[in-house]
Amino acid sequence: MPPHWPPSAASGRAPALSLFSSATGTQPPASWRVVGVPRGKIPLTRFDIIELDGRQVLRVEASRSYGNLVHALAPAVPDAGMRLRWRWRLDQWTAHARDLAADFRLAFGHESVSLPALEAVLVGADADNTGSYSLGYVEGVTLSP
Structure with missing residues (x-):
């Protein structure tokens, strides 16, 4: 059976997710990876880091595309x-x-x-079935008690 977070109720610890604000340049931090449909049959949703309202945030742009930006975790309940x-x-x-x-x-x-164990956190956008376009921004993705 996978371990629990936090290891004890008193610790208040949770797995750390790399913040988008920690990125250097326009690519999300290395711990986040883009995952699409197997064999690339559908164009990937675009994920990049931009400055908005004085902060570095994730821009999620879907144009007839599908994709998830995934941050893997050590499996734990x-x-x-x-x-x-x-x-x-x-x-x-x-x-x-x-x-x-x-x-x-x-x-x-x-x-x-x-x-079940939590194995990853993801941000996704899906516009392939509708053939549409969407644009949104995400920041401050964290796990905490």
Whole structure:
């Protein structure tokens, strides 16, 4: 069985995600990698780092494309209360926080009594089926109690 985060409730530790603001240049930090459809049958969504509102943020541009920007983690079961937090912008910045265990139980609790290991966090955009275009910005993706 995979370990839990945090190792003890008192530690308050969570796996660290490389922040987009730590990027040097226009490419996301090396711990984030782009993943698309096998054999490249669909164009990749574009992920790059730009300055916006005085901060370095991830720009996500989908144009008849599909893709995910994935940050792998050492597999571990998140403890109750572990939250995924991020901010995104279409017209204005909006902050979000999701309780990983609570969301899993809400979606899959009728199918599984145990919480699976979290193995990665991803940001994605999909516009291939609709043949459309979208542009958004993401920052501050973190895991924390």
